[in-house]
Amino acid sequence: MVGAILADRARLYQTVRSAHLERARQLAPATILHRGTRYDFDAALADGLDLVAAGPVRAAWLLARSSVRQLEVNEPLMMLSLRRTALAIAALRARALIGGPRVRCVSYAIENANPLGRPVAGWAARMRRIEQRTLARFVWSSLDSVAFGTDAARTLYSSALPARSGPGRSIVIPALPAACDCQGEARDDVPRVLFLGALAERKGFPLVLAAWPYLKVRMPTARLTVVGTGALADSARAAAAADPTIEVIIAPSRADIHSQLRRSRVLVLPSQPAPGWREQVGLPICEGLAHGCSIVTSTETGLAGWLEAHGHGVLAPGEPAGVLADELVAALRLDRSAASVLDDLPHTDGRLAADDWLFDHS
Numbered sequence: 001m002v003g004a005i006l007a008d009r010a011r012l013y014q015t016v017r018s019a020h021l022e023r024a025r026q027l028a029p030a031t032i033l034h035r036g037t038r039y040d041f042d043a044a045l046a047d048g049l050d051l052v053a054a055g056p057v058r059a060a061w062l063l064a065r066s067s068v069r070q071l072e073v074n075e076p077l078m079m080l081s082l083r084r085t086a087l088a089i090a091a092l093r094a095r096a097l098i099g100g101p102r103v104r105c106v107s108y109a110i111e112n113a114n115p116l117g118r119p120v121a122g123w124a125a126r127m128r129r130i131e132q133r134t135l136a137r138f139v140w141s142s143l144d145s146v147a148f149g150t151d152a153a154r155t156l157y158s159s160a161l162p163a164r165s166g167p168g169r170s171i172v173i174p175a176l177p178a179a180c181d182c183q184g185e186a187r188d189d190v191p192r193v194l195f196l197g198a199l200a201e202r203k204g205f206p207l208v209l210a211a212w213p214y215l216k217v218r219m220p221t222a223r224l225t226v227v228g229t230g231a232l233a234d235s236a237r238a239a240a241a242a243d244p245t246i247e248v249i250i251a252p253s254r255a256d257i258h259s260q261l262r263r264s265r266v267l268v269l270p271s272q273p274a275p276g277w278r279e280q281v282g283l284p285i286c287e288g289l290a291h292g293c294s295i296v297t298s299t300e301t302g303l304a305g306w307l308e309a310h311g312h313g314v315l316a317p318g319e320p321a322g323v324l325a326d327e328l329v330a331a332l333r334l335d336r337s338a339a340s341v342l343d344d345l346p347h348t349d350g351r352l353a354a355d356d357w358l359f360d361h362s
Contacts, residue, residue, distance in 0.1 A: 005066035007031045007050060009359070012059060012073045012088055014081035018254055019283055021045035027355055030072075033059045035084065039198065039229055042254055056084040060091035068092070069101050070359055075109040075146075076139040077116070077160060079132055086135045089142045105142050106358040107167075108351070110149040110175060112302045113278035114160045136161060143167040147354035149175030149281060150302030173354045174306060175281045177290035179342045182258045187265060191222045191332045194264035194293065196257065196284040199230035202277060204270030204298065206232070207324055209239050214325035216245060219332060227252050227260050261291035266331045270324055271300040272317045289345060292338025294331045296324070310344045311336070 009030040013020065017038035022045060024032060031050045054062060063071070073088065074081040092103045116136065120129050146167045148154040154172050193215075199205050205226075212224055226236045226248045233250050240248040249256055261267070267288030271279035279300040285307075288295055296313035297304070308314045313327035346353070 005031045005033075005052070005062050005068060008067055009070040010063065010066070010068045010072070012063075012071060012085065014074055014078065014084065016041060016051070017283075018042045018045055021049060022254075023349075023351060024049050026349075026352055028359065030070075031068075033062065035059075035081075045254070056087050059084065060087045063088050064091040064095045064100075067101065068103055070104045070106070072355075072358065073105060073107050073139065073143075075107045075111055076136045076143070077109070077111040077114065077157070079115045082132060082135045082139065085139050089139060093142075104144050104359075106145045106147075107139075107143050108147050108149060108354055108358065109153045109157060110280040110302060111156060112150070112152050112280045112300070114156055115276070116160055118276070137165065140167070141165045145169040145358050147358050148172045149350065149354065151305065152302040153280075171354075171357055173357065174346075174350050175286065175303065175354075176306070176346055176350045177286045178345055178347060178349045178352075179292075180258070180261075180287075180290040182262070182291075184259055184262055187263050187338065191219060191335075192264045193222065193224050193266045193268055193328055193332070194227065194260055194288070195224065195268050196227045196260070196287065197269060197282075199226070199228050199232040199236055201232070202272055202274035202279075203230075204268075204272050205230075206235070207270050207272070207321055208268055209235065210321035211324040211328065212239075212243070212246065214322050215328050218325075218329050222332060223247065225249070225260055225264065227257060257287070258291070261287055261293060264288075264291075264293055265335065266296055266328060267293040268296045268324075268328060269301075270296070270298045270315065270317075272298065273300065289341060292341045294334070294336050294341060296327045296331055 007030055011030050011032045013034045015036045015038050016034045018040050033052050033054050073085045096102050116133055120126055140161045195208050197203055224246045229251045236248045240246040269282050269284050280302055282301045285295055295307055298315055298317045300317055304314050313331050315327055
């Protein structure tokens with residue numbers, strides 16, 4: 001599609017990734033307007049989907065000229081997309097003023113840190129903060145419904161933006177997956193740990209590499225598989241070259257990812273604090289759960305409370321490598337069955353359930 005939006009439902013995203021494309025096939029048909037793609041975007045998954053690449057002005061123009069009646073936008077505290085979201089909503093309001101149909105705006109919120117609460121210094125930064133706060137409140141007040149993916153997100157929004165001017169309806173539907181129905185080789189007798197995702201400091205990847213020698217002393221038969229891409233890919237390759245118990249798969253296909261998830265007992269994602277960022281949920285955590293993996297992570301994820309309550313390993317950020325090794329050893333020795341992990345999950349993927357609620361409630 002080049003010059004028009006034909007569907008009556010649209011989704012306005014800043015970026016799209018493979019998980020969005022897989023999920024789009026399970027949702028009601030909609031045009032997906034996006035500005036860019038993420039590192040894990042698999043173009044093969046886009047075949048047959050209604051994707052439109054558009055910057056802020058073009059996206060607003062296409063929406064204003066369309067017959068869209070339902071629009072999902074990025075959450076109001078996503079600063080990177082805030083101007084784009086506000087411009088699109090303003091364009092649709094202008095459309096309504098000249099006789100066009102009113103649009104119903106909804107959002108799915110999983111933010112886990114208040115970007116408006118961070119201290120700023122300097123005149124330019126203060127002016128930018130005033131703009132961000134104004135636009136965030138505008139978007140917040142324009143939403144008809146919001147579905148929170150974690151209790152942490154609901155708590156954050158209640159403190160960051162005025163409830164009296166917010167959406168008329170809200171709900172918390174935990175961002176938990178349903179069991180994956182992929183087929184193939186299942187886990188074997190080898191105690192496998194999987195790191196999946198961006199090879200970056202904020203995801204705790206250096207901590208995983210530092211913990212591995214401690215773990216090997218106690219469990220010599222254990223194996224670590226590193227799957228992903230990112231700034232620390234060379235560190236991953238170097239670790240694998242020096243240690244035969246480490247396997248590395250850079251820039252994997254979705255089939256490779258599912259295969260590694262099926263054969264692993266534990267997925268590790270010890271996210272760490274970083275300037276301007278905090279783990280919201282952690283897609284690898286959801287994918288691990290969907291394949292029956294035990295999870296070892298940090299309290300940075302918005303799912304930390306649920307994970308701890310359901311027998312997974314959760315440690316505080318900044319803990320030394322030996323503590324992470326302890327958690328991993330405990331999870332491997334427990335050897336929880338995939339069926340046991342899957343029994344704790346909902347029958348319907350939480351994001352899909354949230355989408356149904358957002359668009360079907362009036």
